[in-house]
Every structure is written in structure tokens, then in C-alpha cells.
């Protein structure tokens with residue numbers, strides 16, 4: 015793939031499958047319809063007939079068969095020697111057991127009659143030794159006679175017969191104990207030569223049963239910097255389970271799990287049981303940093319997916335931003351700011367995109383963006399937090415205004431009451447793609463300064479969370495893109511109602527699987543994606559879960575982001591400014607205009623309040639999310655099962671239980687009718703307890719305030 019090639023949002027597991035499709039589609043010339051139909055009938059029969067060997071059904075199959083045959087011929091001598099060795103060991107073992115009368119001895123031992131049978135066993139042992147001696151002498155005599163009569167060829171013939179017999183005796187057979195060395199050699203890469211080892215690895219990883227096997231769709235081939243193979247699982251097994259148990263499979267194949275890529279083959283040529291495996295030759299992420307491709311382009315279009323990084327197979331992964339939003343989470347120093355600057359750079363290089371850049375860290379990571387940002391705040395003092403709040407209020411009002419304006423546009427200009435590329439670039443309409451990029455967003459969200467929002471007591475942090483939730487939920491349709499980066503993605507910091515609407519997620523290394531799930535979504539670790547398994551040395555490497563709305567069909571993938579150090583970032587920002595100056599789109603802070611637009615705060619609060627119950631903004635998480643979810647049910651229902659809340663709020667059950675406990679809400683048992691009409695005991699919360707906790711939380715605030 016070229017650096018400037020078409021975007022590759024979803025890694026496609028096998029180009030082989032694709033090429034087969036193309037071959038079938040290219041039709042050269044047009045034979046007469048009768049001739050063609052006869053030919054087609056013949057081809058149809060040829061392809062489908064079970065009597066025609068698969069190897070002669072297509073060029074590809076024939077090529078594979080020839081390759082298989084050549085590989086078989088090359089491996090034959092080694093396999094023969096191996097089989098003779100195994101046969102010798104097995105034959106000696108069998109003879110030893112026989113000569114020592116093991117079967118008889120064991121039977122006597124089990125019936126506790128060993129002492130009675132001692133004499134018999136001894137006699138039998140002696141007899142068998144004598145037979146062994148007689149056979150050995152007879153064989154030796156026969157060999158000598160053959161040698162005398164026929165010379166050296168006789169020795170070769172005897173040797174050949176004996177070794178063939180041993181090889182047959184020692185051939186690999188399923189379930190033949192004693193033929194397998196206890197300590198088999200390292201498995202890594204041996205499976206590329208012998209598919210049986212791959213099958214064994216699947217069995218060891220408990221992905222196949224004892225009597226099940228794999229079907230090789232494409233034999234192992236070196237592909238890029240690793241080995242690739244495509245297999246079909248037995249009908250009862252799912253590719254999703256292999257992805258889930260990637261770590262077990264990596265262990266069975268004796269490679270680091272970061273080296274093993276497992277993908278389900280989807281679409282044409284794929285099905286739910288077809289798995290593509292790729293095993294990197296070495297650590298695919300321990301390579302020199304990769305230059306950001308957009309450094310070489312003059313300008314970019316924010317509507318196009320932005321080159322974000324490369325996966326283990328070095329395929330470019332692009333990130334679609336319009337219509338979605340992004341949450342980046344990681345522990346410090348893993349590359350959070352650097353990876354957030356990648357999508358930001360794509361937007362900066364589009365002169366029609368407008369940027370709101372807020373940096374809660376207050377360092378110099380983002381200061382170059384000041385030259386292009388419509389609104390810019392850098393710092394964590396109260397005046398900075400207030401400025402962020404005011405800019406977001408302005409933007410919420412802008413979203414409302416955009417919806418109103420869009421309703422007046424004719425169907426040709428605005429066919430779906432959604433922004434289009436044409437609308438976003440029309441300066442008269444004033445609806446450019448607008449990105450809100452906030453680094454260390456927790457600084458603003460955690461600010462607990464009291465704030466009166468529409469006559470109700472709240473905090474600035476909670477208000478900013480509400481504003482961001484609104485922008486993330488309602489903004490995409492009118493061209494708003496929200497990008498948030500944080501080192502604390504827990505539900506106390508980023509309320510679950512905000513997290514739930516952030517479509518794309520990117521988790522660099524985090525402390526444990528819980529944190530990983532908080533960024534990537536519930537249960538992602540059990541589906542094989544855990545950002546705590548990334549190595550500290552893997553800076554800029556994270557798990558990307560693209561928004562399903564953007565058409566990505568991979569659930570998530572590990573990506574090494576492009577690297578853009580400060581001088582290059584600065585150059586991008588300067589180019590963005592020059593582009594805006596040329597296009598006449600440099601506005602706001604960058605153009606020296608920091609005046610806030612006049613906004614009706616009541617209208618904004620009303621907009622936020624739509625769908626948000628009274629006083630919700632003042633409630634701490636996860637209580638606010640519970641109240642938000644229950645709505646009128648908080649009064650109407652008596653009891654809510656914990657499972658229902660955990661499911662609806664997308665929260666981690668243990669942490670949720672602990673947090674609810676802090677508000678005095680302890681889970682209790684209640685009897686509830688289930689779907690099948692039976693009554694079951696379930697754990698959950700009485701709404702009376704929840705209402706009391708809400709009262710307490712609000713009352714507590716008022717007391718604090720006094």
C-alpha cells in the first residue's frame with residue numbers, strides 16, 4: 015500500500031481471497047450465447063462434481079497442490095528419518111514391556127496375587143528372553159546367509175525392510191501414547207511446515223476438541239514480516255472465540271500474544287468460522303517511529319479518513335472523524351497527546367475546518383495550535399475552566415442555530431437534515447466542520463467550583479460534562495467532532511452518559527483490564543482486547559475501537575500511531591494557518607478575535623435539559639446516570655435489577671456496586687417474575703433507596719453550599 019493510497023479503515027485479512035474474485039469477474043471476449051452456455055454448463059459441472067479432484071478445479075488450487083506436493087517431497091527424507099527414530103523407540107518400548115511380561119504382571123498386581131504368580135511370571139520372563147535370543151540369532155544367521163549368497167545388496171535390502179517396518183510402526187497416529195516426545199521442541203514456526211502442529215496448538219488452546227480438526231483454506235505463506243494462514247474451524251466453532259482466546263493460542267504457538275494477529279474473514283469469501291492468522295517474525299511494534307504521511311501533503315479534507323497509524327502487518331489504518339467522536343485514554347507518558355494530535359493535524363490541514371482547542375495540562379504540547387484555533391484555552395486555573403465552559407456554551411448555541419438553519423435549506427442542498435461536504439464548505443451558510451479537541455479533559459470535568467445552572471445548583475465540571483454530552487450526541491449531524499483525551503477515563507471523571515455517546519475509542523497502555531474496558535467499552539477484555547497487556551516500551555501503540563457507524567467491520571485492532579514530534583506539529587499548524595489565510599477562513603482567536611458571541615444561557619440550559627431530568631446535572635456519577643436512565647421509572651417502579659442497570663449504563667459491575675454503596679445504596683434481593691413466567695430472586699436496588707440517595711446528594715450540596 016502506498017503512503018497516499020486509498021484509506022484503509024478496516025484491515026482485510028487476505029488479498030488472496032480478493033484476487034480470486036477479480037479473476038472470476040474478468041471476462042475476455044463474448045462467445046456465442048449457445049457456445050457460452052454449453053461451456054458454462056461444463057464449467058459448472060467441473061466445479062461442482064465431487065469426482066473431479068479439487069486440485070484441477072482452478073489454477074489457484076492446482077498451484078497449491080503442486081506446492082503441497084513439492085513441500086511433501088522436500089520433507090519426505092526428514093519425515094522418514096523421524097518416523098524410523100520414533101518406530102525404533104516405540105519398538106524397543108514394546109519389546110521391553112513384552113519381555114518383562116508387563117501385562118501379566120499388572121493384572122496380577124491389580125488382583126493382589128503378585129506373590130502367588132511370581133514363579134509363573136519368572137518362568138514366562140525367562141521364556142520370552144529365550145525367544146528374543148533365538149529370534150535375534152536366527153535374524154543374524156539369515157542376514158549372514160543372505161550376505162554370503164547375494165553380497166552387500168542383501169544388507170541394503172534387509173536394512174531397507176527393517177527401516178520401512180520401523181517407519182510404519184512409528185508413523186504419527188492420533189491418540190497413540192508413547193509416540194510423542196514428552197518435551198516437544200519449540201513450536202514457533204514449525205506449524206508453518208506441518209499443519210498438524212497448528213491443529214495441535216488449537217487443541218492445546220482448547221479451541222478444538224480431541225476429534226476435531228481444521229481445514230486449511232490457504233497454506234502458510236510468508237506475508238510481509240510474518241507468516242499468514244487461513245483456516246476453517248469445524249462447523250460448531252466460531253472465529254470470534256479464537257479471537258477471544260488469542261492469548262491461549264499464542265502460548266500454544268510459543269509466541270508473544272502481541273505477535274499473533276487473529277481476524278475473522280468477513281464479507282465475500284469469509285464466514286463466521288473462517289479465521290485468518292498472522293504471526294509476526296518478531297515484535298511488530300518495536301520498530302522506529304513512523305513519519306506522519308500528511309506532513310507531505312499540501313492540504314487535507316476533513317471529510318476523508320485521516321491516516322492514524324499502522325497495524326502489526328504494516329497496513330495503514332485511517333480514522334474517520336466526521337459523524338463520530340473520539341475518546342483517547344492512557345496512563346501518562348504513553349503517547350496520548352501525540353496520538354490526539356494526529357487527527358487534530360488532519361483537521362488543521364483542512365482550511366474549512368474550525369477548531370476549539372483546550373489543553374488542561376497547560377504545557378507546550380498544544381501551543382502551536384493557537385495559530386489556527388478559533389477558540390484556544392491552555393491551563394487549569396479557574397479562569398481557564400470558565401473560558402472552556404463559555405466556549406462550549408457558545409458551541410451548544412451554535413449547534414441549535416445550525417439545526418434551525420438546516421431546517422430552512424431546500425432538499426437539494428440538504429437532503430437528509432445532516433451536514434454535507436458542500437454545506438460545510440459554504441462560507442455563507444457558516445457551518446464548517448468544527449472540532450472540539452480537549453487534552454486532559456479530566457481537569458475541566460473534575461472542577462468542583464459551585465455553579466448555578468438555570469437556577470439549579472451544580473458544579474462547573476458537571477456543567478461542562480453536560481455541554482460535552484450534548485455536543486457529542488447532537489453535534490455530529492451538524493458537523494461537530496468531539497475529541498477528548500484523558501489519563502483518568504473512569505466513570506467518576508467522564509460520566510457514563512458522556513462515555514456512552516463517544517463513538518470511537520483509542521486505549522493506549524492502561525493499568526489494568528478494568529481501565530481498558532472503561533476506555534474501550536464493557537467486556538472488551540473478554541473479547542480479546544485489553545490495553546493493559548501492551549508493553550510500556552510500546553509508546554504510541556494502542557487498541558483502536560472504531561465507531562461502528564463509520565462502517566468499520568473490525569471490532570477493534572491494535573495500532574501503532576504515526577509519530578509527529580513538535581517541530582513537525584508546529585509546521586502543520588503554520589501550514590494550517592497559511593491555508594486559512596488564503597481561503598479567508600481564519601477566524602476567532604487565531605485572527606485576534608476573542609469576542610464571545612452573544613448567547614442566551616437560558617436557551618442553552620433548556621437544550622441540555624431536554625431529556626435530562628430535573629437537577630440531574632447536580633448529581634454525581636453514577637447516580638446521575640441511574641436517574642437519567644430510569645426517568646419516570648424512578649417513581650413508578652419499586653425495584654431495578656443490578657444486571658439491568660449495568661447493561662444499560664455500560665458500567666463495570668464491581669466498581670458500579672462500590673460507587674453506589676458510597677451513596678448508601680446497597681444491592682438487595684427481590685423476587686421478580688421472569689420472561690418464562692416463573693418468579694426468580696434477583697439482586698438490585700429499591701427505587702426508594704435510589705430516591706433517598708438522590709435527596710441526600712442534593713441536600714448535601716445545599717448544606718455544603720451554605
Ligand SMILES: Nc1ncnc2c1ncn2[C@@H]1O[C@H](COP(=O)(O)OP(=O)(O)OP(=O)(O)O)[C@@H](O)[C@H]1O
Pocket residue numbers: 303304344345346347348349350351352353375501553554555574575576577578
Ligand atoms: N507514535 C509514537 N511513536 C513513537 N514514540 C511515541 C509515539 N507517540 C508518543 N511517543 C513518545 O511517547 C512520549 C510520551 O508521549 P505523550 O507526551 O503524548 O504522552 P502523554 O500520554 O500525553 O503523557 P502525559 O500524560 O504526561 O501528557 C513522547 O515523548 C514520545 O516521544
